[in-house]
Amino acid sequence: MTLAVEFQKVSRHFGQVKAVDRVDLAIAEGAFFAMLGPSGSGKTTCLRLISGFETPTSGTIRIMGEDVSRTPPHLRNVNTVFQDYALFPHMNVRDNVAYGLMVKGVDKRSRLDRAEELLAQVKLAGYGDRKPGQLSGGQRQRVALARALINEPRVLLLDEPLGALDLKLREAMQDELKALQKRLGITFVFVTHDQNEALSMADSLAVFSEGRIAQIGTPADIYDRPATRFVADFVGSSNVLPPGLTRALGGPAAWASLRPEATRLSAAGPVTGTVTALRYQGAGTRVLLTLQGTDIAAFVPAGQPLPEPGSTIGIAFDPAALHVMEGA
Amino acid sequence: MLSDRASPGLKLAAGAGLAFLHLPILLIFLYAFTTEEKSYAFPPPGLTTQWFGIAWNREDIWPPLILSLQVAAIATVLALILGTLAAGAMARSRFFGQNQIALLLILPIALPGVVTGIALRSAFSMLDIPYSTWTIILGHATFCIVIVFNNAVARMRRLSGAILEASADLGANAFQTFRHILLPNLGTALLAGGMLAFALSFDEVIVTTFTAGQQSTLPIWMLEELVRPHQRPVTNVVAIVVFLVTVIPILLAYRLTIRGTEIAGGGK
Structure with a gap:
């Protein structure tokens, strides 16, 4: 089995702060993997280490078996759905989605056609001419998703993807993301501080605490058999004796x-x-x-x-x- | 407790202050139409538009006007390139001595023009650089860069850094990110900065007197013209031209930066 993402003793220190400290991680190809933890626990830094916006202080990062520890973001075959989506405000929705193909030099006709296909996949057909500012939060999220998928990444990273949505929309999006991941068959890695979200969406998850992984396992493992008091407390609802x-x-x-x-x-x-x-x-x-x-x-x-x-x-x-x- | 309403005395004083600032400007316009050519008698004995025709045909006006436009245009282009690059360095990274360099960048606009002028003049003579259009342009570029830099750096700080990361994430190299993401979002800020810089350069007198040598820009031509007794209203006609060339870009720049805030804020 190929590993989509592999960390070997990866650390990222900012001066005295050990944001990520000697983390070992193996995410199987095709997994829906969650990184769960309170803010400041290192989960977002781990995501940025995968996308390339952080470089490890020490350790090795592999994506699909290839060492990318020093590879800049634009040369990695992973794409990110950013928190707050980070859509380009001056471009319409279609150009936003087509951006990844434009910078690759794909001709206008084919890249806009492909953008339309992806917009249809995220149920936004017909919205291509709108500006991001004219869309609702849920629609922006779909645009961000389509934009991140156009380069056909092997791994899709999602940074608190549902954090900005209201409760009802969040539950609907959870099901949709899950279905999308099944259909595409690519690896999803998402960061969240919401334990319910992590437990209900992920095939497996890592619980982060103070720059380290407290426990990795399936949702059932984590919920029924928390390894430490921290995990039991954070994943919640379990009695700690x-x-x-x-x-x-x-x-x-x-x-x-x-x-x-x-x-x-x-x-x-x-x-x-x-x-x-x-x-x-x-x-x-x-x-x-x-x-x-x-x-x-x-x-x-x-x-x-x-x-x-x-x-x-x-x-x-x-x-x-x-x-x-x-x-x- | 402070009252929300100003007292009548304060209103009167504020009105008088504004009048003192702006009435003389109206007089400049008025005297462009006077029939009296030797002195500025008030009220003007009669009104005429003949000075506009005379000014158009005066051959000594055209070279300073063309020189001024040329200097302002080239200084603005220089400022746009260097000011944007400097802003990019300041807004997007942290490095040792950054605040000091930022201060040095802004200093030329805080320094009195006389100081900048003397400094440039002695530098030019030390390096044996002959006075030319280029020495004027260099003098003007010192403060034009600041204007562009300030506009660009403010916009870059407001711009969500995430959209630059999103661009890199989607495979764009640094140049592509600059061209497709940063530049379009900086557009109005750069246009505003460029127009302000152009306006500042066009009516600059002090630094120019030190760096121009034998050439005259339009404001310097006006200064020289004031001491001559004949056809005085021609100077006023030119003053109207300078006023328009300066004020229109500044007003446009103001409107652009106001609207720019909405555009830049749309990133989230």
Whole structure:
């Protein structure tokens, strides 16, 4: 299997700041790969290392097997959908999309025809004569997508592609991007700070923290078996149990994670605590309680009895659902 | 608390100030039409348009006019090339001594013209450069570059850097990015800067007196003409020409930069 993108001990330091620090990464060809992390975690710098706008301080970057560590952006066979899209304001939509072919010297007739084809692919046929300023956010995003695809890159990079869109549009675009990637069969690498977006779109993802990768895996790996407390906290919604509580609940004396969906309420639990809040969530209710000073969430499916806030109750779970994390 | 409305006294003072600034200019226009040719008597004894015809036929006006246009045009072209390049270097990269160099670039417009003039004059004589049209052009280019530089650098800073990256990302080399992305977005700023530079050069007197040698540009011709007693209104006719050649580009430049903000802001 060919690797679309490969990092070997790649670092990018800005003075004292280690934006990316000794990162190893392998993205399979045809993957829909997400780089997830809070701002400042190094995910965007990693994307810019792939596109060539940053050069590594040390380490090797390969794209489709070829060492591109020192190759400038315009000679790399990757294209980017920029955050805020970065459409050329003085050109109409068709010329924006055709730009990549124009700078290659493709004649006007064929490049504009090809631009029209791509506009049709992103459902913007007939918009070629408009200026970017006359389009909505969602339309601009499609133009940016068509523009980035015209050079037929082997890897498409997307920098917070859905960040500027409203919720409804974002969900529709998620499905569309996923379908587009399937149809084109090229590798998509996208950066996001939104864990739901990363988990629902990606085949596999890397969670970044402080310039390093905290965990790489499938969404299920990351969600069910977070490697560290950081991943469990950031990917969210999982309960993080300190060693003392894990032990009191029947596990080893180590940090562990426990999904709310796997947590039941039980009056007979080994540890009991006070119910602090109930949050109705449609398919059920999330019950928040405090056990030995730690906030724990349990999910109660609709139709089952709910405790009163302030009452005392314990929890129970299938021992297999308890995931012990490495490190502290 | 400060009042939003100015007091009548302040309004009066402001009005008087504006009148003091602009009434003399109206008088210049008025005297271009006077029948009195030896002194500027007020009110003019009569009105005539004959001076426009006389000025047209005066052969000593044409060489200074042509020289002034030539100098302004060439100094502007030089300023456009060098000012844009300097702006590119300043806006797109960070390097050691950058602020100092930026200050040096802007200095010629802050320096008194006398200082620039004397400095250039002594430099020319030290290097044995004979006075010519080119020495005038060089003198003017010193401050014309600043005008273009300031306009271009302001626009470049407002321009979203991402569109330059997008261009490189799509395979454009540095020259293609400059030609297809940067230049079109700088267009109005450069046009405005060029027109301002042209206007400044066209009516410049001080630096010119030090660098012109025996030649006269139009403003210098006017200075010399003022001390002569005959056909005085011809000078006023020329003044109207200078006024128009200078003010029209400045007004156009102003309108262009106002509209330019919308164009440059459309990047996001």
